[in-house]
Each structure stands twice: as C-alpha cells, then as structure tokens.
Amino acid sequence: MRISTKARMNRMFTNGGCLDVAIDHGVCNEPSFLKGLENMEAVVDSLVQAGPDAVQMTYGQADLLQNRPEKDKPALVMRIDMGNPYNDQRHRYMWSHLQNADEPIIGALEMDAACVVVNLFMLPDEPELFSQCVQNISKVRAACHKYGMPLMIEPLVMLPNDVRGGYQVDGDAEKIVTLTRLAMEMGADIIKADPTDDPEDFHRVVEAARCPVLVRGGGKEDLKTVLKKTSALLQQGAKGAVYGRNIYQHDNPSQVVKALIAMIHDGVSGEEAWEIYQSAQ
C-alpha cells in the first residue's frame, strides 16, 4: 500500500476504529431518505460538534467540512458514484458512460478526502448492475492507486426491489461473505459490509475482507436495537460503522454519535451505550 494511502486511512481510523456518518443519500435514494437532511449546514454543524471520525458526503456537500479548525474536522469519505432516483430501476448506474476515473479522484483530492467509496451491487432483479459496478471499480481502483487514495468498496447484497419496499439488506451470511470476498479480490482498502442476520456470523465477513470492515446501516431501526446489534458486530471484528438514517433521522443525532463512539473507541457495551444516550435526555 502506498504511504499516502495509509496516511489518509489513518485520518479515519484514529485509534483503530471509525464511526463514519453517511449523509450522501441524495445521489441515489428517494425523498424519504432525505428527511432530516434538508438543512445540510445545520446537520453537519451538529455532527461535527459530536465528533465522529468521518462524514460520508458527495462532492457537492464536501465544502461544508471546510473552514473548520483541523482538530474538530472529521475525515471526509467521498461518495463518487451515483444512481438515478427517477428511474423505475432505482439502482441503475450512470457510470457506464465514464471513460476514465481520474476526474472523481482528482475531485476527492481537491476536497481533501481521506477515502472514496463506491458500490458493488448484487440485486437479484438487476443483474446488469453488477457488471456496471465491476467495470466502475476496475477503473476507480487504478485511479486510486495512481493518486494514493484509499478505496472503500460497499458490497450490497439486496433483496429484490418488490420485497419489503426495496433497498433492503438480504442479511444472508453466505451471500454477504461471497460478495465481500469479491470486493477484497478487487482491491478494496476498506470494506463497508452488510450486517449479517445473525451477528455471530459476522466474523466470517471480517475474515473474507482482509482489510478493515465497517458495518453499514441499511435501514432505520429503534436506537436500542441499533446499539445492541452494533455491539455484537464489533465483537465479531468490525472496526466501526457507517450509519446514516439511524443517526440523522433520530431526534438527537449528536447524542447517538456519542453513544456509538463510546462503543467503537472505548469498548463500552450496547447497554452502556444506551445509558450514555439516555443520560442526555
């Protein structure tokens, strides 16, 4: 791994763990996902004050992290792919038009990103999406290496669009391990993996990854459940989490961030994290 790649990753994994708060949903998700993100300046201000390791944003949002004292500034994880929220097949990429991937990586460097993130979709009813993602990752991987930019790959094993409203995590450990393995083989520096239905299986995902694994959210659940599940996944070897709606759609996002940080960085249990959350209510 190039020294600049490692140095950028160290900005995210300050003491080996990372809480990355995702607010990049505007590039592919329908309006319900954007509830809570209307005033992006206010969201970023309150998140930064709570102190996550990273915030996951798009090129168009990334300026919101600038002009802050270096010590308060979370690392920028930049989303560089996108879908089409107006298409019936909502996850269809537009990336097949790209001739090379230098431009998004140069954009990420310009915004001082610590890493870039792209999807590796496996949807039973959209098989062509998988090959688009593979083509995309091949180009992005080469450009990341050239510029010393860490690549986070997000293998998503999804249920068909018509099941439970679409955009739902499958949760099957066999499928998640297989797609994680593929992301590793393609050269991921960090993998953002689906949670397995049974958290006890998650160590197999970690073993397949051969690089730091962060758990992705994938839906909105009540906070106590989120904390309990996250704690179990951390015990199985996850280095942290990338959560969006479970944080920014919560009544008190900054307190949720503090509870998650206590688990990821101080090793407190799910129950203790719940108490930390409640102490501010």
Ligand SMILES: O=C(CO)COP(=O)(O)O
């Ligand atoms: O990383 C994410 C989106 O890019 C995760 O978001 P959710 O936690 O809202 O599923």
